[in-house]
Each structure stands twice: as C-alpha cells, then as structure tokens.
Amino acid sequence: MPKAIGQRQEATVSHRMNFWGRPSGNSTVSWDYKSQKWVVKRPDDGSPALHRTVRCEVCNQSLRYAIHSVEATRRRQARRRAGAYAGLVVLLVSLTGLINVTDAGPVRIALTVTGILAGAVVGWVCMLATMYDTGVTGHGAGWPGATKHAVELVEPRPEGMPELVCERCGHREEYPWGSQYRKGFVEKQYQAAATRLENHTCPAA
Numbered sequence: 001m002p003k004a005i006g007q008r009q010e011a012t013v014s015h016r017m018n019f020w021g022r023p024s025g026n027s028t029v030s031w032d033y034k035s036q037k038w039v040v041k042r043p044d045d046g047s048p049a050l051h052r053t054v055r056c057e058v059c060n061q062s063l064r065y066a067i068h069s070v071e072a073t074r075r076r077q078a079r080r081r082a083g084a085y086a087g088l089v090v091l092l093v094s095l096t097g098l099i100n101v102t103d104a105g106p107v108r109i110a111l112t113v114t115g116i117l118a119g120a121v122v123g124w125v126c127m128l129a130t131m132y133d134t135g136v137t138g139h140g141a142g143w144p145g146a147t148k149h150a151v152e153l154v155e156p157r158p159e160g161m162p163e164l165v166c167e168r169c170g171h172r173e174e175y176p177w178g179s180q181y182r183k184g185f186v187e188k189q190y191q192a193a194a195t196r197l198e199n200h201t202c203p204a205a
Contacts, residue, residue, distance in 0.1 A: 004179035005073050005135055010154040011040045015058035016146060031146045034058055040136060040153070045071035049137075056149060063149055065138040073135030076142075080130040087123025090115055155179060161190045164197045168204040173197040 014033035021029025036057045043050045049066040056063055068076065094115030101108065128144040140147030155178050157163070164173040175193035177186045 004155060005042075005070050005153075007042050007070060009040045009042075010156070011038045011134075011136070012036065012152050012154060013038045013054050013056065013063065014150045014152065015056050016148050016150070017058075021146065033150060035152075038151075040067055040134075042067055042073075042135065043069045045069045061149075063139055065136050065141060065151065068135040068137070070135070073133065076135070077130050077133050080126050080133060083126035084123050084130060087119045087121070087126060089119070091119030091123060094119060158186060158190075161186070164190075164193050166197060166200065166202055166204075169202045171197070171200055171202065173200075 012035040014035040017032040017034055021031055024030040034057075038054055041050075047069055049068045049072070051064060051066055053062050053064045055061070094112050098109070098112045098116065101112070125144070129142070132144050133142050134151060134153050136142060136151045139149045141149075141151040158177055161175075161177065164175070165171070173193040173196050175186070175189040177190070
C-alpha cells in the first residue's frame with residue numbers, strides 16, 4: 001500500500017553508497033543509502049507540477065524533481081493500480097485457459113503461456129510502482145529499483161501516539177505504524193508496546 005500523500009510532507013533524499021548490492025540472504029542483496037532531510041511542498045490540486053532542485057550532500061549533484069499535487073498523485077496511483085489489476089486478470093484468464101483447454105495446438109499453448117508471463121510481469125511491476133509512487137518524479141523516483149538517488153516520504157507519527165521512551169533510563173519500545181497498516185492494528189500494537197514499557201525493568205529505578 002502506498003504511503004499517505006499530503007500537501008506538505010517531510011521527506012528524505014538518499015544517495016546510494018555501494019555500486020554492487022551487498023549479499024544479505026538467500027538470493028537477495030541490500031543497498032546502503034545516506035539520507036538528507038527535504039520538505040516536499042505540493043502545488044494546489046489542478047495546478048501543474050512544481051519543479052524543485054535539491055543538491056545531494058554526498059556527490060554534490062543538483063537533482064531536479066517534479067512535485068505533483070495530491071490529486072494528481074492519487075490519479076497516478078489509481079492508474080498504476082488499474083494496471084496491476086489488469087495484469088492479474090490476464091494472468092488468471094490465461095491460466096484458466098491453459099488448464100481447461102484440451103487438444104490445443106502448440107501456437108495456442110504458446111500464446112496462453114505468453115499471456116501468463118505477461119500478466120504476471122505487468123501486474124507485479126504495476127503493483128510495485130503503485131507502492132513506490134510518492135508524487136515526486138525524476139532520477140528514477142517513483143519507480144521500484146535501487147536508483148542512485150531515492151526520494152522517500154517520512155510519515156508523521158499518529159496523533160495521540162507519542163514515542164514510548166522511559167524518562168529515567170531511555171529505554172524505548174517500538175511499534176509498527178504508517179498508512180500501510182489499519183488504524184485498529186496500530187492502536188492495538190501501541191497499547192501492547194505501552195504495556196511493555198510500563199512493565200520493563202528500569203536500571204535507573
């Protein structure tokens with residue numbers, strides 16, 4: 001699920017530090033980024049995208065980004081989401097055809113398999129593109145992949161749920177939060193974390 005989009009948001013612009021991915025598991029690699037803070041101020045709905053330049057503190061490159069309005073960003077996300085659904089439909093229809101069709105010729109089987117692969121790829125890419133779309137475009141921002149420079153929105157902490165830190169010893173209890181989670185789930189996790197903080201053994205007590 002994409003992050004919540006607002007008129008004014010805290011964000012980070014990150015520079016990828018390693019050229020090759022660092023092995024971090026079975027058939028997976030990770031990338032190290034160094035981030036700097038940036039404030040995204042969006043144009044009013046119905047207005048064209050604003051172009052803003054930020055200088056990378058690592059490589060000193062001037063990065064020019066287009067910042068889209070809240071409405072325009074949601075439309076972009078809706079189009080990409082529609083592409084993901086379309087890919088899923090093509091995948092399911094092709095898969096059903098492959099299972100149910102008997103005595104099919106090699107050409108028809110090849111077309112059906114092509115439909116399965118195309119549907120899977122289009123659906124997966126469009127789904128990831130929806131999740132990565134922040135309404136900020138340029139230099140690969142808004143698309144999946146380990147780009148040289150990345151823009152990520154920083155969501156504000158939920159109202160009424162401050163950081164859970166012991167005032168005496170500094171012990172901190174974390175809990176999951178963000179627009180990708182249901183509100184009820186976040187509230188339940190916050191209450192559980194608050195209980196853990198209350199029951200923790202404070203060395204300064």
